[in-house]
Amino acid sequence: MKKKQSYISRNLSHFVGFRNPLDHQGNFETLCAILASRTVAYSRETAGVQGGVQFSVHGGGCLSREDFIVPSVTCYADIPFEELSVVHCKKYGYFGLAFNKKSLAEKGARPVLYVPTFDGDHWGTNGRALLQDLTVVAKALNREDGKHRRLTEKRSRRVGSNPPDAEETIFAANSIFQKDLLSFVKPFPLEVEDEAIENVYMEREWRLFGNYVFKDDDVISVFVTEDFCSLLAERFPMFGKRLTVVRP
Helix, strand or coil: CCCCCCCCEEEEEEECCCCCCCHHHHHHHHHHHHHCEEECCCCHHHHHCCCCEEEEEECCCCCCHHCCEECCCCEEEHHHHHHHHCCHHHHCCEEEEEHHHHHHCCCCCCCCCCEEEEECCCCCCCCHHHHHHHHHHHHHHHHHHHHHCCCCCCCCCCCCCCCCHHHHHHHHHHHHHHHHHHHHEEECCCEEEEEEECCCCHHHHEECCCCCCCCEEEEEEEEHHHHHHHHHHHHHHHHHEEEEEEEC
């Protein structure tokens, strides 16, 4: 009998308690709001709306501080259910949802690009030095792109189309660099414990631009603590058979 791997999952999970993992009542209400709106949203104000590709560029920022490119994304963890309570739930709480990985990937979700940082990495070509180099090059590319167009000018490009000249090539390279690469860069300190909140590598994060407006059938599991299981089933009977108890 083939042994089943337990390293990654076929589903992607979104938990709601990052700032207060032990606030079960508050996290339960947040989960109920998500289920009511059928939306995993990057902000409460945008619930119910799919949203598009959005990110902001801050000239004084740096990738190592995650304040240079700030994308509007929703985040998911690629962790098997059996492993969720070991580390992840201690950081993100015990209330959340699981969706099919392929369905999210078809909407544009994909893994982040982790860059480990460590003591002494300001010198050399790795860690913070790499992040600084990416930041410097990105700012230069953005500056060159700005020279060739007015701030109010909007451009578009069909995926796979060949840029016809140098100006359009700079625009395409800048757009792809910011949206498809830098918006997915995630630094993390290598020399911290697995349980440390700073160790984001343990999340195995996937990102999706915009919100995820889902249908009932898209939900694989609804994670909840045992104390709130019956109450959630009462509020959302359509998810009753998909409730999964997570024990702290």
